[in-house]
Amino acid sequence: MTLHLTLGPVQYNWPVERRREFYRQIAASAVDTVVLGETVCFRRSPFLREAMAEEAALLLAAGKRVVLSTLALAVSAAERADVAALCGQADLLTEANDAGALYHLRGRPHWAGPFLNTYAPGTLAVLAANGAEQVCLPWELSLDSLRPLGRTAAGLRLEVPVFGRVPLAISARCYHARLHGLAKDGCQYVCDRDPAGLTVETLEGADFLRINGVQTLSGAVHAAIHEVAALREAGVESLRLMPEAGDMVAVIAAFRAVADGQADPETAERVIREATGGEPLCNGFLHGVDGTAWVGEAAA
């Protein structure tokens, strides 16, 4: 079966012009589905609403499927209203990233996003009963844990994140604002200064994490290119890539080629390393070891 490729939502606070150029390229790329939506910080949303409508129109015209994703952490009245509005629209399928969205979407077809904690078959059954058609599994799941999910996912399409900085945590507190000595409600949108997140180093200078507003991301870029065949064997039908700086079209093409048996993972790894500008890569989560680890071809 052909593996489906999904491009997840932009996690960073990219300006509208950058997004426009990015999605113009994506429209001509090898992804099948593009997920749009601000999943990290509601304060960014007012700038994006119009842009996202344009992006959706562009992508639909290019033959892509478009899905809208909800906030991972919706607490305030405005954040909750944003989730309710996304779940209430009927033009496009919605992806739920918290149980509040599951409440709005119950009984209707939807996707369950990677911020829902889907670790086991019992959880999948609950999501299917709620109306989920596709479930994107959490980043920290190992291949060993994926396999039983693949065997029991009757009627559900399983997706696994295979590329991008890992969204490791989300908080009520904004670290960009905290670092700049600003209150969250008066943040001046300083996270837009770091289009690939702000580098967090250990005190001995090792690259460790990225802060992205209220979100904390991995320092290394997760790239499960050697694991594509194993994921397919595990019953995974869709691979999710997250937008990163660098040549995303080349990254997408590399995954497409490996998924179609047109390229070997070694070659694709070289393409990905070049397309991401030599950023450190990781894939340890899939192998049940530290997420920071890079396990090469032999072990995969």
Added chain:
Amino acid sequence: MTPPRPMPELVCPAGTPAALKAAVDAGADAVYFGFRDRTNARNFPGLNFSHEEVRDAVAFCHRTGVRPMVAINTFPDATDETPWHRAVDTAARAGAHAVIVADAGVAAYAARTWPDLRLHLSVQASAANPEAIRWYRDAFGISRVVLPRVFTVDQVRDTIAAVPDVEMEVFVFGGLCVMAEGRCSLSSYAAGRSPNKDGVCSPAERVRYEQDGAVMVSRLGPHVINRFGPGEEAGYPTLCKGRFKAGGQAGYLFEDPVSLDAGPILPDLAAAGVAAFKIEGRQRGKAYISAVVKSLRETLGGGTARVADRQRFLEGGRATEGAYRKSWR
């Protein structure tokens, strides 16, 4: 006239049978504890209860008039969900007042298998808005939700008003996740094991302390989490409480070493309508349990003499009211 609101109950941690007895002796209304395995979020060596000890603990609580709650609040391993199901079965058969669950699949199992068993939703489920709480209520008959530590007091009040048929429990003292609970993989990224999968954050087997001249360095896996100068207390290297470098600054990027102490705002939280006050710390000893429970019990009654008794257990000697005060906004 509306009847007076009952005083919120005090829900106390117990990592061992001895701590359980200390909590009961100190005046706990309810005690929560878990099994000695990955099914609970304090899966630390030397802690927690065997299945037989859970049965004994539940019986002891019933004899002493304290409500026993069993925490089964991690996310099951897909390769074998039976430990989570067995944990629910043992708690139900023993007559636990409630089980505290995080995973929707475990909640579904409990609701299906033990329809009369009271279900509390763990903070690890991250039900951070009324709609999320309604989803868990409608799907599994959840009676009480432990609110994530992301709310201001006003948001706690609004949430209670929005879902009046579900009880709300809030943390008032102890260790504090600065990240939304149940949504954090920092620990598994750095050191293999995580709260969600393994019930462990910043696993002890990966912690090292090493001396660098006069400086004590703490590491989690290969990563430096902190450096302590002479005279500084070398705390445990919990990842989000470490010192890091970013944007040309070095310091406590995510959170200073502090503990939650909502003592000063207990009346506000009670007036907001919370059903229960929760104390964190199943990994703590009898002395902590006894002092904190007595101190908070006294604060609930309007006294102030024992405040210092609990404050000596604050991490770094400092208290925060966390997200309850609007300083995070």
